[in-house]
Amino acid sequence: MASDFAGSMILDTALSVSGLTDYLRLLLENDEQLRQVWIVGEVSSANNHRSGLFFTLQDPDGTAAIKCVVWSGQIAKLAQLPVAGEQIIVLGSIRLYPQRGEYQLTVWQALPAGLGLQALRYQQLKNRLLAEGLFDPQRKRSLPIHPQTIAVVTSPTAAAWGDIQKTLKHRYPGLQVLFSPATVQGEQAPESIVKAIARVERDGRAQVLILSRGGGAVEELACFNDERVVRAVADCSIPVVTGIGHQRDESLVDLVADVCVHTPTAAAETVVPSLAELYNLHRQRVAALHEVLLYSQTSAENDLQRLRQRLLNLRLDKQLQQEAQKLTWQRQQLLQLTLGRSQQAKQHLQLLREKLISLDPKAVLQRGYAVVRQENGAIARTAAELAVGDELLIQLSQGEVKVKVI
Structure with a gap:
């Protein structure tokens, strides 16, 4: 009877498998540290599946291991894909599966560990600075x-x-x-x-x-x-x-x-x-400048000699002499023509002067003629124009007299 009673007591206090796993699940999934935990380890195996990537993460000495999963929708967001034999750092949360009696790490992110992590940080900073234009x-x-x-x-x-x-x-x-x-x-x-x-x-x-x-x-x-x-x-x-x-x-x-x-x-x-190199360059430039100047001088002398030879071939001195003679002849012609026209002009002027003298009224008066003017200044040309009592002005060669027609 005592054994039956003890068995009954144990049965009443014993937990079911599901009760135990639920208890453990609550402990794991409600723990603040395990909801978001970073874990570093070495990937011992990795298998791709339609639903996600399953891999095992273990310590390098093999003393502990944990199963991990990255669901298919999260794989593209990983900075580092888990590969067997490589060390990585993963971020995830602990989940317990009652049917299998196993716990597993659901991974959200995976980064390379050690030098790999440094390389990732280097690349991220480089990309950011590159985007800024630095x-x-x-x-x-x-x-x-x-x-x-x-x-x-x-x-x-x-x-x-x-x-x-x-x-x-x-x-x-x-x-x-x-x-x-x-x-x-x-x-x-x-x-x-x-x-x-x-x-x-x-x-x-x-x-x-x-x-x-x-x-x-x-x-x-x-x-x-x-x-x-x-x-x-x-x-x-x-x-x-x-x-x-x-x-x-x-x-x-x-x-x-x-x-x-x-x-x-x-x-x-x-x-x-380097000052020594600058000095050598200076000397090279001086030498090059000297060569250029020498070449320019020689070229100019050659050009001058060719021009002199061309002048000799053109006989410009003879041409100048001919042009001088031509100018002398034209000058003589111009002087002769000018003198001839001047003489003609003088003769014509003398004729005009003589004609003018002959037509001068004063010259006529000097020959004994007189000019009779009426009171209005008009010249009296006929006796019919005059009347008894008219006063006239007679202009002689020297002086004037007033007369009255009687």
């Missing part, structure tokens, strides 16, 4: 041809600073170099570089800026992909030349800089010309 070639500024003052941002302990100093001194002695030290590796590097660039801008003397570092591992160059550093270079008021020291990949700072080279030495060679 990498456009039109933004690139030309470097000054002969800068008098340049600024250098790098670590004071790095070999890059020594290489830059040596190169600048060798290529362009007398150049003023402003050094703005910065940490170029580690977590503090981005802020340090931004402050170093700001110091250069506040100073206001530099005409171009070199941002440099002497190479290193990819992770050591992460500061040059930091958004703060990229924007500081993009917003800099003077042209920026980068010489980060890595050959394979361009950093975001390289893409936004006005000029990008691969070494600190190349950066120093880019910002200033």
Whole structure:
């Protein structure tokens, strides 16, 4: 009887399988941490299905594993597709399935882990800055041809600073170099570089800026992909030349800089010309100018000689002599013609003078004639025109007299 009673008590308190799984489901699905959880692991298997992508995520040492699913409508939104053997980071929520007695992670997003995650962040930032136009070639500024003052941002302990100093001194002695030290590796590097660039801008003397570092591992160059550093270079008021020291990949700072080279030495060679090369170019130009002038002089002398020969062939002296003789003959003809016409004019003038003298009324009066005028001034031509008592004016060759007709 006691055993039957005990069995009855156990049966009354025992949970069904569904009751237990429901309890566990409520515990898992209502847990705030498990509703949205990030999990990193290695994909051990992956199978595509019409309803979705099913895969298993496990720790690299194989001590634990969890089944995962990405439903078909979510696959296109994944940044990284789960592939067997690769490490990924997934975001999802825990779901429990009572029929199978299993729990599973419903995945919403998958990202590459480790270096893959860094590459993804790099690409996302690059795309965003590219959309803003920070990498456009039109933004690139030309470097000054002969800068008098340049600024250098790098670590004071790095070999890059020594290489830059040596190169600048060798290529362009007398150049003023402003050094703005910065940490170029580690977590503090981005802020340090931004402050170093700001110091250069506040100073206001530099005409171009070199941002440099002497190479290193990819992770050591992460500061040059930091958004703060990229924007500081993009917003800099003077042209920026980068010489980060890595050959394979361009950093975001390289893409936004006005000029990008691969070494600190190349950066120093880019910002200033070589005085020795300039002197050689000057000598070459002087030699070329001398040759041009010599050629021009020789060519001019040859042209002058050809013109002299043409003058001799044309016998211009003889032509000039003939023209002079022709002008002399024409002058003589013109003088003769002028004299002849002048003589004719004098003779004609004399005839006119004599005719005028003969027609002059005074000359007639001098011969004893007189002019009789009536009171109205009219000349009396006949006696019939006169009456007794008329007063007349008689003009003689010398003087006038008044008479009265009686």
